[in-house]
Structure formats: structure tokens, C-alpha cells
Amino acid sequence: MNLKPAILGGKPVFKKIVPIAVPTLPTAEAILPKFTAVLKTGMITNAVNVKKFEAQVAEYLGVKYAVAVSSCTSGLILVLKSLGLKGDVILPSFTFHATAHALIWNGLKPVFVECDQESYTIDCNSVEKAITARTCAIIGVHIFGNPARVEKLEDIARRHNIKLIFDSAHGFGSRYKGDNLGCYGDAESFSLTPTKLISTAEGGIVTTNDRSIAEKLIIGRNYGDSGDYDCAFSGLNARMDEFSAVLGIESLKMLESNVQCRNRLVSLYKSLLGGIAGLSFQRIDGDDRCSYKDFSILVDKNLFGMDRDLLSAALMKENIAVKKYFYPPVHRQKAFKRFSKGKNLKITDKLAFNSLSIPLYSHMEEDTVKNICLAITRIYDFAPKIRALKIKKGVS
Ligand SMILES: *Cc1c(COP(=O)(O)O)cnc(C)c1O
Numbered sequence: 240m241n242l243k244p245a246i247l248g249g250k251p252v253f254k255k256i257v258p259i260a261v262p263t264l265p266t267a268e269a270i271l272p273k274f275t276a277v278l279k280t281g282m283i284t285n286a287v288n289v290k291k292f293e294a295q296v297a298e299y300l301g302v303k304y305a306v307a308v309s310s311c312t313s314g315l316i317l318v319l320k321s322l323g324l325k326g327d328v329i330l331p332s333f334t335f336h337a338t339a340h341a342l343i344w345n346g347l348k349p350v351f352v353e354c355d356q357e358s359y360t361i362d363c364n365s366v367e368k369a370i371t372a373r374t375c376a377i378i379g380v381h382i383f384g385n386p387a388r389v390e391k392l393e394d395i396a397r398r399h400n401i402k403l404i405f406d407s408a409h410g411f412g413s414r415y416k417g418d419n420l421g422c423y424g425d426a427e428s429f430s431l432t433p434t435k436l437i438s439t440a441e442g443g444i445v446t447t448n449d450r451s452i453a454e455k456l457i458i459g460r461n462y463g464d465s466g467d468y469d470c471a472f473s474g475l476n477a478r479m480d481e482f483s484a485v486l487g488i489e490s491l492k493m494l495e496s497n498v499q500c501r502n503r504l505v506s507l508y509k510s511l512l513g514g515i516a517g518l519s520f521q522r523i524d525g526d527d528r529c530s531y532k533d534f535s536i537l538v539d540k541n542l543f544g545m546d547r548d549l550l551s552a553a554l555m556k557e558n559i560a561v562k563k564y565f566y567p568p569v570h571r572q573k574a575f576k577r578f579s580k581g582k583n584l585k586i587t588d589k590l591a592f593n594s595l596s597i598p599l600y601s602h603m604e605e606d607t608v609k610n611i612c613l614a615i616t617r618i619y620d621f622a623p624k625i626r627a628l629k630i631k632k633g634v635s
Contacts (some may be wrong), residue, residue: 249445252614253558262433263601265489288484300421301461302446311430311443314343315475321455326375328499331361334380351570357522361385378401384530386415389423412498412530414633431478437490439483497601511612517543534599544622557614
């Protein structure tokens with residue numbers, strides 16, 4: 240057996256690429272009869288299945304209203320619109336860029352703040368410090384499914400009389416102090432795209448306990464037309480179609496098992512990687528549950544023997560797909576740089592430049608996790624030689 244890592248000419252641990260994420264989908268037997276039934280009615284969008292899915296999600300999450308939309312991003316855009324906001328909105332930079340896009344589409348100014356170095360979620364002290372007379376709202380994000388400090392953020396928002404919204408794209412399956420997310424702040428927007436725990440192909444769903452927000456969302460996803468063809472505000476076409484809703488209804492049944500599988504796989508990852516110098520993991524509070532939409536490792540280049548980028552290159556050579564989430568951090572991206580002049584987000588940069596998401600999906604085999612850990616261990620063992628190669632050949 241050749242023990243050398245593939246980047247040094249050894250045989251890759253995997254013959255075929257291990258993808259970073261794969262949707263866990265319902266079976267064709269469960270789905271197709273329902274698709275056929277939809278076709279027979281001719282009602283292919285925003286009809287009975289959407290209503291049923293909304294009711295099931297609301298019940299599952301324990302929230303009054305759930306409004307299905309075309310994506311988490313359109314959900315966020317419509318929530319901000321429904322709240323009639325003007326001014327500055329505080330948000331983390333260590334997040335997926337969609338959180339920030341939703342602000343720009345509403346003419347709102349993003350104010351990027353730090354995240355907490357252990358939980359990776361928005362840092363409450365930085366939020367408090369960033370509040371000015373122009374601040375109209377805060378957006379929290381449940382990073383990789385780790386719940387943001389929702390109660391602290393609610394307290395800050397209440398004291399300053401500003402709105403609080405959650406980008407809950409990673410939130411299905413997460414629990415804060417034992418309770419499902421979905422009922423915090425003014426509204427939360429969940430994503431249902433294929434890389435999340437459950438998927439409707441494309442789609443999202445907004446949850447809120449505020450009836451007036453729910454009503455505006457329902458109008459907003461229909462161009463802003465409440466039915467009389469006399470729009471009171473500018474909306475979107477952000478409806479969910481019936482096929483997506485069927486997928487959602489069937490996928491929701493799998494959510495609990497998906498999140499449990501991911502938590503088991505992450506325990507295995509942590510037990511096999513925990514002993515390697517220079518690797519650390521996101522901290523999840525003991526009372527909370529992380530959905531593990533992603534599993535990310537933080538690389539300390541001095542202790543591990545190489546930086547995140549070199550580890551990433553070495554893992555790709557082993558046929559292991561990895562992703563530098565979230566890099567570059569949003570405040571450094573071309574579309575948002577102009578909002579972060581003179582900003583120094585040290586912790587955000589540390590996470591963005593040193594984190595690597597490695598494969599995780601709900602039906603992943605334990606052996607795949609074990610072999611990925613074997614690959615990482617081997618790369619670590621050969622770190623000096625891999626570093627030398629980088630200097631010689633400019634591998635990155
Ligand atoms: C996936 C994701 C989104 C966007 O979700 P869509 O449903 O694709 O619009 C927004 N925010 C975060 C944090 C995400 O990971």
C-alpha cells in the first residue's frame with residue numbers, strides 16, 4: 240500500500256470524487272403519484288400542496304405563520320420590504336453573500352460586524368457597539384446551523400427599538416435551548432435549496448408570529464398584488480410551485496433523521512480529527528443543537544504544518560471536494576467593499592482565511608468519514624514534504 244498523500248504522487252484515498260454536499264431526497268415512489276395528481280388538477284403553482292407544506296412547517300417549528308417563497312433570498316428581500324425599513328442594517332460578514340444582497344435590493348446600507356470566534360455567529364457586543372441613530376435592523380445568521388444568540392439579540396433589538404431578522408438558511412433541524420428555530424425576532428427566512436438539510440429543489444420559507452408581516456409576505460410574493468390589480472407596493476414573483484411543495488412535504492418527514500445522522504457523522508469526524516494539532520471546530524452550546532448544514536474545520540497553519548489553502552489543494556488531490564466557506568468574507572467582496580472602508584474585522588478574517596468545509600451529507604457512509612480523516616491525517620504526517628513541494632512548484 241502506498242501511504243504517500245496524492246499531492247506527493249501517492250494513490251488518492253478515493254477513486255471517485257466525494258462531493259461536499261448531496262441532497263437526501265424522497266424516493267420516486269413517494270413523489271411521482273403526487274406529481275401526477277398535481278398534473279391532473281392543472282393547478283401547478285401556489286395551490287393546495289403549498290398550503291399544506293406551509294401548515295406543516297408552521298406546526299413543526301412551533302410558529303404561527305409560514306409563508307413559502309421561491310428562495311431564502313427572496314424571502315429576506317420581502318421581509319425587509321414588509322417591515323418598511325430605511326437606513327442601516329447590522330449583519331455579520333462571515334456569512335453567505337445572499338444575506339447582504341437582500342439589503343441592497345431594498346436600498347438599505349449594510350454595516351458589517353464581527354462574529355464570535357468560537358460559535359462563528361454574529362458577535363453581540365459588536366452589534367451593540369455598531370448601533371447608531373440610523374440603525375433600523377439587525378440580521379442574525381445561524382452559521383452552519385449553529386443558532387445565533389437569539390435571546391441576546393432580541394434584547395438588544397428591543398432596547399434600541401429596532402427590527403431583528405434571521406437568515407435561517409441553515410436553520411432547519413437546529414434548536415436553540417431545545418426549541419426549534421423559526422419564532423425568533425420579527426421573522427426568519429429558511430432556505431430549501433439542494434445543499435440544505437431538506438430541499439424543494441429551489442425554494443424557501445419565511446416564518447413569523449406577526450400576522451401583518453405574514454400578510455405582506457403573501458402579497459409581496461405575488462408582485463405586491465393583493466388581488467385587486469392595484470399594487471400598494473412593489474413585490475416580486477416569489478411564489479413556490481406545487482412540485483416543490485410536494486418535495487417539501489415528503490422531505491420534512493426526513494428532517495429529524497437527517498439532522499441526527501449529521502450529528503452522528505460530525506461526532507465521528509471530531510473524534511478522528513480532534514487529536515491532530517492545529518485543527519479546531521465550531522463550538523456548539525450544550526443546550527443547542529446544530530443542524531450541521533456544513534461541517535467546517537479551522538486550520539492553524541503553524542500547528543498543523545500548512546495553511547488552509549494547501550490543505551484544500553491536498554484534499555482535492557485525494558478526490559475530496561472541499562469549500563472555503565465563507566471566503567472571501569462578504570465585506571471584502573467586490574459588491575460590498577465600498578461599505579467597509581477602514582473596517583478591520585479580525586476574527587471574521589481569521590475564520591474566512593483559515594476555515595475549510597469538508598464533505599457532509601445526511602446519508603453519507605461512516606466509512607467515507609473515516610477515509611476522509613485518514614487522508615487528512617496522512618497529509619498532516621507529510622506536512623514538511625508538502626510545504627517543500629509548494630515552495631518548489633507553487634501549489635496552492
Ligand atoms: C444558501 C444560503 C442563502 C440563500 O438561500 P437561497 O434559498 O439559495 O436563496 C442565504 N443565506 C445563507 C447563509 C445561505 O447559506
